[in-house]
Amino acid sequence: MWRNGNRIHFQTFVLGTEKPVVTGAYIDLLEVKMGVPRANPCSGKTDLQSDAIFAAISEQVKQNQDQAKKVNAVFLYNITIDGKQLSEWTLDLKNGEVHKGKPKSGKADATLTVEDKDMVEIALGKLNPQLAFMRGKLKITGNIMLTQKLKSLMETSKAKL
Structure with a gap:
C-alpha cells in the first residue's frame, strides 16, 4: 500500500506464488474526525463517535440513491x-435519506439498539454484526431479516471512513 494525498x-498478491490478485486498486479518504465521546457541560449532550459513521452513510445514500432505495x-x-x-438516527432507505431523530413519517421497519463504541467497531469491520447480535451487543426489533440488506451499504461506507 502507498498513500498519495487522500x-x-x-x-494484493497470492502468498507463495506472488501472482497478482488485485492491482490498480485505491481508496479515497474523506476527512472524518472521530474523537472520544465526552460530555459538553453546557448542553448536557454527548458527542458520539458514531455520528461520523452516520455522516458517512448519509453521503453514501446521497451518492447512491438507486442502490439505497433497493433496500x-x-x-x-x-x-x-x-x-x-x-x-x-433514521436510515429511511425508502426515500433515500439519513437523518438524526425518529422517522419523519410512519414507523421503522427495524429498530437497532447498539452502544456507540460497538457501532463504530461494526462500521469499521472490526466487529461482525451477527456476532454482535448473538452476544447481545446489538439488539434488533421489528423485521430482523431486513437488516441483512444493510450489509452492502455498510461496506461501502466503511471504505469512506
Whole structure:
C-alpha cells in the first residue's frame, strides 16, 4: 500500500506464488474526525463517535440513491453509552435519506439498539454484526431479516471512513 494525498493505492498478491490478485486498486479518504465521546457541560449532550459513521452513510445514500432505495426499508438506530440512550438516527432507505431523530413519517421497519463504541467497531469491520447480535451487543426489533440488506451499504461506507 502507498498513500498519495487522500488516496491510498494498494495491490494484493497470492502468498507463495506472488501472482497478482488485485492491482490498480485505491481508496479515497474523506476527512472524518472521530474523537472520544465526552460530555459538553453546557448542553448536557454527548458527542458520539458514531455520528461520523452516520455522516458517512448519509453521503453514501446521497451518492447512491438507486442502490439505497433497493433496500426499501426504514431503520431506526438507538445509540447508547453504558446502556443509556443518547441518540437516534433514521436510515429511511425508502426515500433515500439519513437523518438524526425518529422517522419523519410512519414507523421503522427495524429498530437497532447498539452502544456507540460497538457501532463504530461494526462500521469499521472490526466487529461482525451477527456476532454482535448473538452476544447481545446489538439488539434488533421489528423485521430482523431486513437488516441483512444493510450489509452492502455498510461496506461501502466503511471504505469512506
